[in-house]
Amino acid sequence: MKKAYLLLVLPWLCASPCFGQQSINTPKPAEKVPFTVYREPERDRHFAPSGQIGDTDDIKVMEAHAENVKEGQYCIRIEYSGQESKGEHWAGVYWQEPDFNFGTVPDAGFNLKGARKISFWARGEKGGERIEVKAGGIKGMYPDSFDMPLKTLELSKMWKKFTIPVSEKDLSYVIGGFFVSFQKKYNPTGAIIYLDDIIYE
Numbered sequence: 001m002k003k004a005y006l007l008l009v010l011p012w013l014c015a016s017p018c019f020g021q022q023s024i025n026t027p028k029p030a031e032k033v034p035f036t037v038y039r040e041p042e043r044d045r046h047f048a049p050s051g052q053i054g055d056t057d058d059i060k061v062m063e064a065h066a067e068n069v070k071e072g073q074y075c076i077r078i079e080y081s082g083q084e085s086k087g088e089h090w091a092g093v094y095w096q097e098p099d100f101n102f103g104t105v106p107d108a109g110f111n112l113k114g115a116r117k118i119s120f121w122a123r124g125e126k127g128g129e130r131i132e133v134k135a136g137g138i139k140g141m142y143p144d145s146f147d148m149p150l151k152t153l154e155l156s157k158m159w160k161k162f163t164i165p166v167s168e169k170d171l172s173y174v175i176g177g178f179f180v181s182f183q184k185k186y187n188p189t190g191a192i193i194y195l196d197d198i199i200y201e
Helices: 002-013
Strands: 035-040 048-054 058-063 075-080 090-096 116-123 132-136 149-156 160-164 176-183 191-200
Touching: 002 058, 035 176, 048 058, 058 090, 132 160, 132 191, 176 191
Parallel strands: none
Antiparallel strands: 035 191, 048 090, 058 075, 075 191, 090 176, 116 160, 116 191, 132 149, 132 176
């Protein structure tokens, strides 16, 4: 099932030039680390949750949820309906730079070479929700400089900190800063989760 799921993901991550040449992005100086994907919606953040794929109508993202946050004033609330609106049996969302960039925008990525891990806090509405997370992997003419396997997590009702190691990845050009997805088989009646403080460290 895992192999079939990845085959479903790949066409969405490839823009039309995916089967031809890739262009070379202009080298950029490294950003200062820690580097935030999300901390508060109107400040101290980069990337945007614009890259919805799979059953795109099944997933809703609210970046300014104000109840039971981990830190600060807001956190991210993601609702997955599990309705299989496009028959894909899963749905996910990328935090992209800039919005809706599936490798089509030149010289848009961040150089995050100093980062050794991605840390974030997460919890579920009820507990037992299962999600898959990663970063990078967007293809196209101007792709991410790295990719990684999906990491499956089971959430509880309490906030918990998770980390994704990236010390051995080429982070010289990052447009897909973070990705989270839901599979219908793990969340048959849908799921609601919360994220906060997504940071490259």
